[in-house]
Amino acid sequence: MDEIKLLERLKSELSEDRYLHSIGAMESAGDLAILNGVDVRRARIAALLHDCAKELSIEKMLIMAHRYKVAIDEVSMWETVLIHGPLGAKIAEHQYCVNDHEILDAIECHTTGKKNMTKLDKIIYISDYIEPYRDFEGVNELRRMAMEDLDAAVKFALDFTISDLLNTGRLIHPRTLEARNHMMILISMDKAISAQCLKTHSFAPFSVFITSA
Ligand code: DGI
Ligand code: FE
Ligand code: FE
Numbered sequence: 001m002d003e004i005k006l007l008e009r010l011k012s013e014l015s016e017d018r019y020l021h022s023i024g025a026m027e028s029a030g031d032l033a034i035l036n037g038v039d040v041r042r043a044r045i046a047a048l049l050h051d052c053a054k055e056l057s058i059e060k061m062l063i064m065a066h067r068y069k070v071a072i073d074e075v076s077m078w079e080t081v082l083i084h085g086p087l088g089a090k091i092a093e094h095q096y097c098v099n100d101h102e103i104l105d106a107i108e109c110h111t112t113g114k115k116n117m118t119k120l121d122k123i124i125y126i127s128d129y130i131e132p133y134r135d136f137e138g139v140n141e142l143r144r145m146a147m148e149d150l151d152a153a154v155k156f157a158l159d160f161t162i163s164d165l166l167n168t169g170r171l172i173h174p175r176t177l178e179a180r181n182h183m184m185i186l187i188s189m190d191k192a193i194s195a196q197c198l199k200t201h202s203f204a205p206f207s208v209f210i211t212s213a
Helices: 003-013 016-036 040-049 058-067 074-078 080-095 101-108 119-130 139-148 150-167 174-200 207-212
Strands: none
Touching (some): 016 119, 016 150, 058 080, 074 080, 119 150, 139 150
């Protein structure tokens, strides 16, 4: 399906607000893709479809999860909002004819994140947060951060989500925690490598591990 057909179909499936949110995410994802050297078409399609399962009733979600063999883990059983990511990937594949696995993976993990996210995964995760229709305290700061440093923005957004989950007494999915820990380690490693490169004027990044061993 081309972008126009996807838009038409999605519009008929979603409420106006959710549709506008999806269009907003598509625009933000396109911008971030250019800045990060990611295929713009892929990023736009993934962002457009990321919430295609979000408005299904819980009954329909469970029926479709069964049909498409989406496993529902213990946390998602209690926090059913988490099902729309993995189920959305299956709906994108079977109902919107998307067969690009990088797009499907980005839709799948857009709510929790996961360990080892690709650049595309990160772009979809953060576009969902910063798209132009989103309005929460700190959103402009996060928008600026995302344009400058994708990893820092993803880590910030994961921290924000986790504190919100703690403050509101909800379950934290292991993938949310894994994503946050992974991003923190990645950023710390980058900092250590940059510091070492500056110190030694060397561009051999692995020297940091050799000298600190
Ligand atoms: O679908 P959207 O509303 O556009 O945004 P989303 O898919 O990022 O998030 C949907 C909700 O999922 C949002 O309220 C945050 C929540 N969420 C993210 N990670 C977790 C989570 N909820 C629980 N209980 N546990 C998580 O680990
Ligand atoms: Fe979502
Ligand atoms: Fe969303």
